[in-house]
Amino acid sequence: MPLFINRDQIFAHQVHLLEHKLRSKEERLLELETENAILHLRLAECLGKLHLGHEEKTKALAHHQHHRNAEKITQSALTKLLSEVQALKQDLSEVFAVYVSFANELEEQSKQLLKKVDQASLTLRDHNGDEVHDLQARVEALEHSLEEEKERCRAERQRRKELHNTLVELRGNIRVHCRVRPVLPIDNIQFSGPGPAPSEEVVYAISDDTVVVNCLKTGMPVQNKIFEFERVHGPEDSQDDVFEDIKPLLTSLLDGYNVCIMAYGQTGSGKTHTMIGSQPLGEHSGTKQEAQQGIIPKAAAELFRLISEKPAESHTVEVSVMEVYNNEVFDLLARDEQGNAVSQQRDVITTSSGTSQVTSLTSEPVFSASEVMQIVSRVLKLRAHCNTLVHTDSSRSHLIVTLTISSKSPNALALARRLQNAKKDMQRSTQREFWSPRCHRANPAARNSPDKLFGSPSNSPCLSPSPSPCPSPGRTTSPTPFRTKLQLVDLAGSECVGISGVSGAALWEVSCINRSLSALSDVLGALAEQRPHVPYRNSKVTHLLQDAIGGDAKLLVMLCVSPTQRFITESLQSLGFGTRARQVQKVLPRRKNNTLKDK
Numbered sequence: 200m201p202l203f204i205n206r207d208q209i210f211a212h213q214v215h216l217l218e219h220k221l222r223s224k225e226e227r228l229l230e231l232e233t234e235n236a237i238l239h240l241r242l243a244e245c246l247g248k249l250h251l252g253h254e255e256k257t258k259a260l261a262h263h264q265h266h267r268n269a270e271k272i273t274q275s276a277l278t279k280l281l282s283e284v285q286a287l288k289q290d291l292s293e294v295f296a297v298y299v300s301f302a303n304e305l306e307e308q309s310k311q312l313l314k315k316v317d318q319a320s321l322t323l324r325d326h327n328g329d330e331v332h333d334l335q336a337r338v339e340a341l342e343h344s345l346e347e348e349k350e351r352c353r354a355e356r357q358r359r360k361e362l363h364n365t366l367v368e369l370r371g372n373i374r375v376h377c378r379v380r381p382v383l384p385i386d387n388i389q390f391s392g393p394g395p396a397p398s399e400e401v402v403y404a405i406s407d408d409t410v411v412v413n414c415l416k417t418g419m420p421v422q423n424k425i426f427e428f429e430r431v432h433g434p435e436d437s438q439d440d441v442f443e444d445i446k447p448l449l450t451s452l453l454d455g456y457n458v459c460i461m462a463y464g465q466t467g468s469g470k471t472h473t474m475i476g477s478q479p480l481g482e483h484s485g486t487k488q489e490a491q492q493g494i495i496p497k498a499a500a501e502l503f504r505l506i507s508e509k510p511a512e513s514h515t516v517e518v519s520v521m522e523v524y525n526n527e528v529f530d531l532l533a534r535d536e537q538g539n540a541v542s543q544q545r546d547v548i549t550t551s552s553g554t555s556q557v558t559s560l561t562s563e564p565v566f567s568a569s570e571v572m573q574i575v576s577r578v579l580k581l582r583a584h585c586n587t588l589v590h591t592d593s594s595r596s597h598l599i600v601t602l603t604i605s606s607k608s609p610n611a612l613a614l615a616r617r618l619q620n621a622k623k624d625m626q627r628s629t630q631r632e633f634w635s636p637r638c639h640r641a642n643p644a645a646r647n648s649p650d651k652l653f654g655s656p657s658n659s660p661c662l663s664p665s666p667s668p669c670p671s672p673g674r675t676t677s678p679t680p681f682r683t684k685l686q687l688v689d690l691a692g693s694e695c696v697g698i699s700g701v702s703g704a705a706l707w708e709v710s711c712i713n714r715s716l717s718a719l720s721d722v723l724g725a726l727a728e729q730r731p732h733v734p735y736r737n738s739k740v741t742h743l744l745q746d747a748i749g750g751d752a753k754l755l756v757m758l759c760v761s762p763t764q765r766f767i768t769e770s771l772q773s774l775g776f777g778t779r780a781r782q783v784q785k786v787l788p789r790r791k792n793n794t795l796k797d798k
């Protein structure tokens with residue numbers, strides 16, 4: 200075995216040992232460095248915590264300081280407030296003291312015043328009692344005279360109305376009454392457009408002589424149109440109220456005047472209701488039916504009542520009924536050879552005296568109002584009717600009921616009128632002599648008999664025995680009846696085809712109705728403007744009613760109007776017609792000229 204250890208080996212061993220130590224040292228160093236780092240971190244953390252604590256402490260200190268400052272401010276404000284309150288308390292007690300003394304003073308003063316008032320009233324009662332009584336008496340007297348003034352005013356208004364009526368009569372004006380009917384189901388139609396609803400009430404009877412129409416247009420202020428007539432009836436007025444204002448005309452009949460009452464208005468406005476009544480005539484009896492009766496039955500009853508006050512058998516009455524349909528005149532009382540009722544066409548002629556006359560018109564004697572109404576209700580079945588969108592039972596013709604009254608013993612007024620008419624006929628006769636020598640050849644007596652007042656029933660000194668409205672001079676042999684006539688006219692209603700929705704043959708009817716009504720309007724226009732020519736002959740109805748419209752008959756137009764927006768255009772048209780009619784002054788000499796031109 201080698202004794203010598205290799206030096207290199209020892210050296211390597213030592214290096215190895217040293218390396219081992221170094222490594223251990225390095226590991227230890229790493230450990231210590233790690234510990235150091237951890238300690239550094241802990242230190243940083245502690246330092247952070249310490250810093251935070253310091254900040255909080257500073258904040259808390261600042262907060263504390265702030266509180267202390269606020270406390271100080273509040274304390275000083277409180278001190279100031281307390282001093283102010285003290286000052287106010289002082290002021291208040293001073294004011295209260297003043298008030299108390301003032302109240303005491305007032306109480307004292309009012310006590311003294313009350314004492315004075317008591318003394319004054321005692322003095323008044325003692326010394327001025329009479330004056331108070333005087334004053335009371337004067338107040339009573341004033342109230343009384345106010346009542347008297349009111350009464351005088353009422354009487355004055357009544358007098359004014361009567362004077363107006365007399366003036367109307369003297370001037371021969373056409374009287375116009377107006378009736379606004381109530382709102383009825385026919386005023387309601389389906390409506391969804393803008394503007395006022397069709398069923399809205401726009402026509403009002405605001406007093407007994409004034410009608411107002413509210414003309415409504417979307418987006419425009421309401422415009423009121425005012426119309427005045429001799430009498431205006433509102434929806435609440437009964438058939439009796441309407442008749443009451445017409446009644447005096449019937450007395451005129453027996454005083455020698457011809458009278459015509461004519462209902463005018465658009466379809467469905469209440470003409471037939473006003474003239475005839477709404478219930479079927481003759482089917483019911485009793486007061487209810489009488490209340491619903493229109494002008495025709497009531498006028499017949501009044502006429503026979505007036506006649507019953509005259510000497511027995513001094514008056515006789517005849518009735519005739521016609522209709523103007525499609526501008527043709529039909530006699531509704533005519534009968535065929537077998538005696539069956541058939542309506543027959545008739546002609547209207549102008550007599551040589553200038554009056555109009557229906558040829559061969561049938562008339563039947565009647566002895567009571569019920570007989571008149573039996574005849575009227577019988578012939579009403581023959582009258583033309585049609586169902587329209589406005590009215591389910593619309594009359595398609597103008598109906599004319601004529602009552603002719605013959606009097607054997609006319610009263611003084613009637614005699615005076617007879618004399619007047621005779622003079623007029625004389626004047627006509629003289630004039631016609633110039634225009635037409637044929638006339639006095641036909642009746643030469645006419646020229647020479649101004650005093651023959653009780654002669655022929657002829658209404659003309661030169662013509663045939665026509666059913667005369669008024670008597671004329673004639674033969675002197677026996678007193679002939681003195682005749683007047685009452686014409687009661689239910690005109691067909693004007694209508695707008697768009698609204699009534701008629702078609703076919705009914706269109707022709709509507710056209711005839713509208714044309715005849717506009718002819719009536721033209722006649723009134725010509726008369727109102729006193730034009731030399733009055734176009735009576737433009738339509739059968741104006742020709743037929745010529746004497747009533749332009750002659751010396753008393754004519755009353757009864758305007759019937761619907762109250763609602765749906766018919767406002769037609770209502771305004773009817774009211775305009777009435778206004779025009781009121782302007783007509785029926786001057787006889789003019790009519791005479793017109794008549795001659797008409798021929």
Ligand SMILES: Nc1ncnc2c1ncn2[C@@H]1O[C@H](COP(=O)(O)OP(=O)(O)OP(=O)(O)O)[C@@H](O)[C@H]1O
Nearest residue numbers: 380466467468469470471472477590593594691692
């Ligand atoms: N004052 C009124 N009070 C109650 N109802 C009324 C009144 N006026 C009219 N009427 C009713 O209105 C409807 C139409 O009236 P009416 O037949 O008199 O119209 P008109 O004017 O004669 O129509 P047309 O010209 O189409 O014949 C009827 O049912 C009638 O009873």
